[in-house]
Amino acid sequence: MNRPNNTPHKHDAADEELLTERYVSTQQVAEALGVSVTTIKRWVDQGILPAQRTVGGHRKLPLGEILRLVRQGVLPQPNLSVLLGNSIESTCSDTEQLARQVRQAGMRLDGPLLRTLLRGAYSQGVSMAQLADEVIVPLMHAVGHGWANGTLDVMQEHRITQEVAAVLYELRELLRPPSDRHRPCAVGGAPEHDHYLLPTLLAQLTLFDCGWNAVNLGPHTPVSAFQAAVVELSPRLVWLSATHLVDADAFLREFNQQARDWQKRGIVIAVGGQALTPEIRSRLVYTSYGDGFQQLAALVQSLEPHPGIPRRGRPPQDRWEHS
Secondary structure (H helix, E strand, O other), X not given: OOOOOOOOOOOOHHHHHHHOOOEEEHHHHHXXXXXXXXXXXXXXXXXXXXXXXXXXOOEEEEHHHHHHHHHOOOOOOOOOHHHHOHHHHHOOOOHHHHHHHHHHHHHOXXXXXXXXXXXXXXXXXXOHHHHHHHHHHHHHHHHHHHHHHOOOOHHHHHHHHHHHHHHHHHHHHHHOOOOOOOOOEEEEEOEOOOOOOHHHXXXXXXXXXXXXXXXXXXXXXXXXXXXXXXXHHOOOEEEEEOXXXXXXXXXXXXXXXXXXXXXXXXXXXXXXXXXXXXXXXXXXXXXXXXXXHHHHHHHHHHHOOOOOXXXXXXXXXXXXXXX
């Protein structure tokens, strides 16, 4: 596998257009996975792959869902460059080396290289939860340490955060699952007066990567907004990402009052974040605590496993068809 150098990788216009598309055709997916179009259509009919119909009646499949199932080992992976563009293939998927490269790119405010590294690693099989825990969180810890010891100022910290957020928002559009009332739903955010953007955004992307519909209420979210979302969306799970608590006692009183009701309704409450010290957790109503996004992924995958794994290979009568 080739390793990226320290200069941003340039995409040609065709690759860039392909990467920004959320949906791909059955023909493209069949070529990428090394099966026939008929096989892809059968997997759609079996509910293994989601699809939408165009006005002309052709199936369009969400690119993020295809990538997710390939990474989980549900689908074969002969040649994803058909879907992602050859320029992505040169990105490193070793997370230790990737973390070093991302840290260097982040500290240099090299947004194009950050984009290439993070999107490329994701396309090559690194899960969103692993990217968060082993690459993005270490970068932000380094940024925070730099701010604390005076090697970075607030302006630099904010600019690096915004560069990372820009890439994550791009990934969010790629990963966002199609609207489907049968998909499990989750809602979450950060508590009021907690203005940290990235942790709750990473939780949403982790849930998208696991096939869930996830509504991120964002930073600085009052408990009343959590409750309104629960009433409107009837989620299976509520997540709380708490990096900073201004008044822990007030937050606990208000949150616990609603959380007890959520649990009675069968809603799972997943919490995490550095503000949730052992003492605060001992007073907090929740179902599951995790100190990393891979734990969140494991939790939701245990709640809603994928409906099935397709049979490998082509059926005897398969013909190559065009949709």
